[in-house]
Amino acid sequence: xxxxxxxxxxxxxxxxxxxxxxxxxxxxxxxxxxxxxxxxxxxxxxxxxxxxxxxxxxxxxxxxxxxxxxxxxxxxxxxxxxxxxxxxxxxxxxxxxxxxxxxxxxxxxxxxxxxxxxxxxxxxxxxxxxxxxxxxxxxxxxxxxxxxxxxxxxxxxxxxxxxxxxxxxxxxxxxxxxxxxxxxxxxxxxxxxxxxxxxxxxxxxxxxxxxxxxxxxxxxxxxxxxxxxxxxxxxxxxxxxxxxxxxxxxxxxxxxxxxxxxxxxxxxxxxxxxxxxxxxxxxxxxxxxxxxxxxxxxxxxxxxxxxxxxxxxxxxxxxxxxxxxxxxxxxxxxxxxxxxxxxxxxxxxxxxxxxxxxxxxxxxxxxxxxxxxxxxxxxxxxxxxxxxxxxxxxxxxxxxxxxxxxxxxxxxxxxxxxxxxxxxxxxxxxxxxxxxxxxxxxxxxxxxxxxxxxxxxxxxxxxxxxxxxxxxxxxxxxxxxxxxxxxxxxxxxxxxxxx
Amino acid sequence: xxxxxxxxxxxxxxxxxxxxxxxxxxxxxxxxxxxxxxxxxxxxxxxxxxxxxxxxxxxxxxxxxxxxxxxxxxxxxxxxxxxxxxxxxxxxxxxxxxxxxxxxxxxxxxxxxxxxxxxxxxxxxxxxxxxxxxxxxxxxxxxxxxxxxxx
Numbered sequence: 001x002x003x004x005x006x007x008x009x010x011x012x013x014x015x016x017x018x019x020x021x022x023x024x025x026x027x028x029x030x031x032x033x034x035x036x037x038x039x040x041x042x043x044x045x046x047x048x049x050x051x052x053x054x055x056x057x058x059x060x061x062x063x064x065x066x067x068x069x070x071x072x073x074x075x076x077x078x079x080x081x082x083x084x085x086x087x088x089x090x091x092x093x094x095x096x097x098x099x100x101x102x103x104x105x106x107x108x109x110x111x112x113x114x115x116x117x118x119x120x121x122x123x124x125x126x127x128x129x130x131x132x133x134x135x136x137x138x139x140x141x142x143x144x145x146x147x148x149x150x151x152x153x154x155x156x157x158x159x160x161x162x163x164x165x166x167x168x169x170x171x172x173x174x175x176x177x178x179x180x181x182x183x184x185x186x187x188x189x190x191x192x193x194x195x196x197x198x199x200x201x202x203x204x205x206x207x208x209x210x211x212x213x214x215x216x217x218x219x220x221x222x223x224x225x226x227x228x229x230x231x232x233x234x235x236x237x238x239x240x241x242x243x244x245x246x247x248x249x250x251x252x253x254x255x256x257x258x259x260x261x262x263x264x265x266x267x268x269x270x271x272x273x274x275x276x277x278x279x280x281x282x283x284x285x286x287x288x289x290x291x292x293x294x295x296x297x298x299x300x301x302x303x304x305x306x307x308x309x310x311x312x313x314x315x316x317x318x319x320x321x322x323x324x325x326x327x328x329x330x331x332x333x334x335x336x337x338x339x340x341x342x343x344x345x346x347x348x349x350x351x352x353x354x355x356x357x358x359x360x361x362x363x364x365x366x367x368x369x370x371x372x373x374x375x376x377x378x379x380x381x382x383x384x385x386x387x388x389x390x391x392x393x394x395x396x397x398x399x400x401x402x403x404x405x406x407x408x409x410x411x412x413x414x415x416x417x418x419x420x421x422x423x424x425x426x427x428x429x430x431x432x433x434x435x436x437x438x439x440x441x442x443x444x445x446x447x448x449x450x451x452x453x454x455x456x457x458x459x460x461x462x463x464x465x466x467x468x469x470x471x472x473x474x475x476x477x478x479x480x481x482x483x484x485x486x487x488x489x490x491x492x493x494x495x496x497x498x499x
Numbered sequence: 500x501x502x503x504x505x506x507x508x509x510x511x512x513x514x515x516x517x518x519x520x521x522x523x524x525x526x527x528x529x530x531x532x533x534x535x536x537x538x539x540x541x542x543x544x545x546x547x548x549x550x551x552x553x554x555x556x557x558x559x560x561x562x563x564x565x566x567x568x569x570x571x572x573x574x575x576x577x578x579x580x581x582x583x584x585x586x587x588x589x590x591x592x593x594x595x596x597x598x599x600x601x602x603x604x605x606x607x608x609x610x611x612x613x614x615x616x617x618x619x620x621x622x623x624x625x626x627x628x629x630x631x632x633x634x635x636x637x638x639x640x641x642x643x644x645x646x647x648x649x650x
Contacts, residue, residue: 051639164556168511168549175518175542182525182535189535190521213585220581221574223612387612391605392627394581398588399597399631403641408589415585422578426570427507445538457531 004126007354011362016059019052020359023063024366028374030064031071032381033389034081038068038269039325040215043207044393046333047400054337054352059359061333062309065326066118066363069269069306070371073110074378077103077298086269086305089277093290093297100293104235104375109295110302111371112239113251117303118364120255121262121310125317126357128263129346132318136343141450142461146471148444151265151321153475155436157482165429173437174444176201183442184449196409203332205401205413206438210431211325212397213418216390218425223386236375250280250296251303258304262311265436268324269305276304306367310360317345317353321440328435336404504557511550518543580611596646601628 011017023045030041041064049057072087077094087094090110097106139147152174156166179190180200191197244251254276261272280300281290290297312323313330320341322328334341339349346353401414421431455461462468518539525536570578588604595603605624614620635641 047641048634048639050641164549164552165507168507168546171542171545171549172514175514175539175546178539178542185526185535187526187535189525189539190518217578217581220578221570223577387609387614388623390612391608391623394585394608395601395605395627395631398585399635399641399643402643403635403639406642408592408644411589415582415589418585419582427503427510429507441538449533449537452532 003350003354004357006351007356007358008361010055010351010355011059011358016056016359017362019056020059020063020363021366021370023060023065024067024363024370025063025374027064027067027069028071028074028367028370028378029067029381031068031087032074032083032378033384034075034079034083036083036389036393037211037215038065038072038084038086039207039211039329040393041068042326042329042333043204043211044396044400046204046207046329046336047403049333050336050403054334054339055355055359057333057337058330058356059362061330062356062359063363063366065330066114066306066309066360066367067370069309070111070114070118070302070367071378072305073114073298073302074107074375075382077106077110078379079382084269086273086308087301088270089273089301089305090298092277092301093292093294096291096293097295097298102237102293105237105239106295106298107375108236108238108372109298111368111375112244113254113299113302114306114371115364115368116251117255117258117306118309118367119361120252120303121259121307121313122357122361122364123310124256124259124263125310125313125360128314129318129353129357132314133343133346136319137347139343139467140465141447141454142465142468143471145444145447145451146462146468146475147319147321148440148447150471150475150478151315151440152433152436152444153478154265154267155433157478161486162428163479163483163486165427166433169424169429169431170433170437173434173439174441175437176206176434177438177441178445183446194409196407201413201438202401202404202410203438204329204336204404205410206417207329207332207435208397208401209414209417210421210434211329212393212400213414214421214425214431216393216397217418217422219386219390223390236372238372247296247299250299254280254300254303255307258307259311259314261304262308262323263314265315265321265323265440268312268326268432269308272304272308272311273301276300306364309364313356313360316341317356318343320345320443322436325432325435328439331439501557504553508550508553508557511546511553515543515546515550518546577611581608584608584611592644592646594646594648596648597643598628598632599646601631 027041030036031038042061045064049060068084069086072082072084073090075081075083076087076090077098080091080095082088082091094106152170156170179197181198182189188198257276257279258272261267261275277297277300280296281287284296312327315321315323316327316331322331331341339345397414398411401410404410424431451461522536522539526534528534528537584607588600591600602624605627606620609620636643
C-alpha cells in the first residue's frame with residue numbers, strides 16, 4: 001500500500017502529469033486515424049522519451065498506449081473503419097448507432113467504458129504482478145525456456161489464419177535474434193563484418209520498421225481511395241448514472257475478460273474485444289439487437305480492449321515477457337531506460353514499477369476528460385489527408401530510429417524491416433510473432449543452453465521439473481487446438497465451395 | 500494453386516539455405532551442450548520444412564487460385580518509389596544534413612502523392628521539418644547531422 005501511495009505521489013507532479021496528458025492526447029489522435037496502430041504510436045514516440053527519467057518516460061508512453069487503444073473507437077463509430085485493430089468489434093454496433101444519429105451517445109459510452117475497463121485492468125495489475133513475481137523468482141533456466149516456448153506457442157496459435165505462416169513468422173523472429181554476439185560463447189554470428197551488428201539488431205529499429213514503415217507503405221497503396229464520413233453534428237450525450245449502473249455487470253465482466261486475455265503473451269486488444277463482444281451477445285436477453293446499434297456491443301468491446309492495457313503489463317512487469325505487441329515495444333523502452341525486465345524489476349525498483357501502475361491509472365482517468373471534452377475536436381482529425389500525414393510519420397520513423405544511438409545504420413535497418421513487414425503482409429504472414437520471436441528467442445536460447453550446462457547435456461531437465469513440463473504441455477495443447485480449429489475451418493470452406 | 504504460397508515457400512527455402520550455409524562456419528556443439536550454431540540451424544531446418552509444406556500445399560487440389568494480383572503495377576511503382584526515396588534520404592543525410600534533406604524528402608513525397616498546391620507542399624515541408632528539429636535537436640538534444648556540405 002505504501003508503495004502504491006508513493007507511486008501515485010510520484011505521478012502527481014506537474015511535469016509528469018503533463019507528459020501523461022500529452023501522451024493520452026497524442027495516443028487518441030494516432031489511434032483515431034485508420035492505418036495507424038497503437039503499436040506504431042508507441043514505437044515511433046519511444047525516442048521522444050529519451051533523456052527523461054523512467055517515471056516521466058513511462059507516464060508519456062503509457063498515456064499513449066491507453067489513448068491509442070481508445071482512439072480507435074472514434075473512427076470505428078464515425079466512418080466504420082477501426083482506427084486500431086482493438087476497435088474491430090466496436091464497428092459492429094458503433095457505426096449503426098452513428099447512422100441512427102446517435103454518434104455522440106456512442107462516443108460517450110466508448111469513452112466511459114474504455115476508462116473503466118482500463119482502471120479494471122490496472123487494479124488486477126496492481127494485485128497480480130507482485131504475486132506472479134514472487135512465484136517467478138523460483139524460476140530457473142529450464143522454466144524460463146519453457147515459458148518462452150509457451151509464449152511463442154500462444155502468439156503463433158492466434159496469429160493469422162495460417163498456422164504454418166504463423167510458425168514461420170515466430171521462427172523468423174528467433175532467427176533474427178541470433179544476429180550479433182553469441183551470449184554464451186561470445187562469438188559473432190551473422191554479422192557479415194559489420195561492427196554495428198555485433199550488439200545485435202536494435203529492437204526499436206525493428207519495431208519502428210515493422211509497425212511504422214510497413215503500415216505507411218500499406219497506406220501508400222490506398223492513398224487515392226476516398227473515405228466517406230457521415231457528416232453530423234457531434235453532440236456528446238453522457239449516459240446517466242442509472243444507465244451506467246444498469247450496464248455495470250457487463251462492464252465488469254468485459255473488463256475481466258480483457259484483463260485476462262491481455263495477460264496471455266501474444267493475445268492483444270483485438271481478440272479481447274471480439275471475445276467480450278461475443279460474450280455480451282451470447283448472454284444478452286435480446287441478442288438480435290447486436291449488429292444493429294446495440295449500445296452493449298460498444299460497451300463490451302471498448303471495456304475489454306482498454307482492460308488489455310493493464311492485463312498485458314502483468315507478464316511484462318512480472319516475467320519480462322510482453323503481453324502484446326505494444327508491451328513488446330515497452331520492453332524495448334525499459335531496456336533503453338536502463339531497467340532490466342523480469343521478476344527482479346519489481347524487487348529492485350519497486351517505486352518505479354508502482355509509478356507505472358499509477359501512470360496507467362491516471363491515464364485512464366484523463367481519458368474520460370479528454371475523450372468527452374475533446375471528442376468533437378478529435379473527430380476533425382479524420383478529415384486530415386493521408387497525403388499530409390504520411391510524410392510526418394516517415395520523418396518520425398527515420399529520426400526516431402536515428403535517435404536510438406545516433407547512427408544511420410539503425411535507420412537503414414528500420415527501412416529494411418519496413419519493407420520486410422510490408423512484404424510479409426502481402427504474403428499473409430502475421431507480423432506480431434516476429435516481434436515476440438525477437439524478444440523471446442534470446443530468452444529461449446540462453447535458458448536452454450544454461451539448463452543443459454546445469455544438467456550436463458541431459459534434456460530430461462525440461463521434463464522432470466514440474467513448472468517446466470506443465471508449460472511445455474500447455475504450449476503443445478495451444479498449437480494442437482489451433483491446428484484443429486484451422487483444419488475444421490478449412491474443411492467447412494472446402495465443403496461450401498463444393499456445393 | 501496459390502501463387503503467394505509458392506512465392507512464400509521459395510523465399511523460406513532460400514533463407515533456410517542461406518542461414519544453414521552461414522551457420523556452418525560457427526563452432527559446433529560439444530559434450531552434448533548446444534553451441535552457437537544450434538538455434539540458427541534449428542530455425543533454418545524449420546524454414547526448410549515450412550517452405551516445402553507451403554509449396555506442396557499450393558499444388559493440392561482444392562486450393563483456391565488467387566483472383567487478383569498481390570499488388571497492382573501502379574501501386575507497386577508508388578510503394579517502390581517511396582522506398583527508393585527513403586533510401587535516397589538516408590544516403591543524403593550525411594552530405595546534405597538533416598534539415599535540407601528532410602525538406603526535400605517531404606516535398607518529393609507530396610509531389611508523388613499528387614498534392615496539387617505548391618504552397619502547401621512548401622509550407623508543410625518547412626513546418627514539419629521545423630517541428631521535428633525543435634523536438635529532437637532542441638528538446639531531446641539528439642545531435643542531428645549537419646552534413647559535410649554545410650559544415
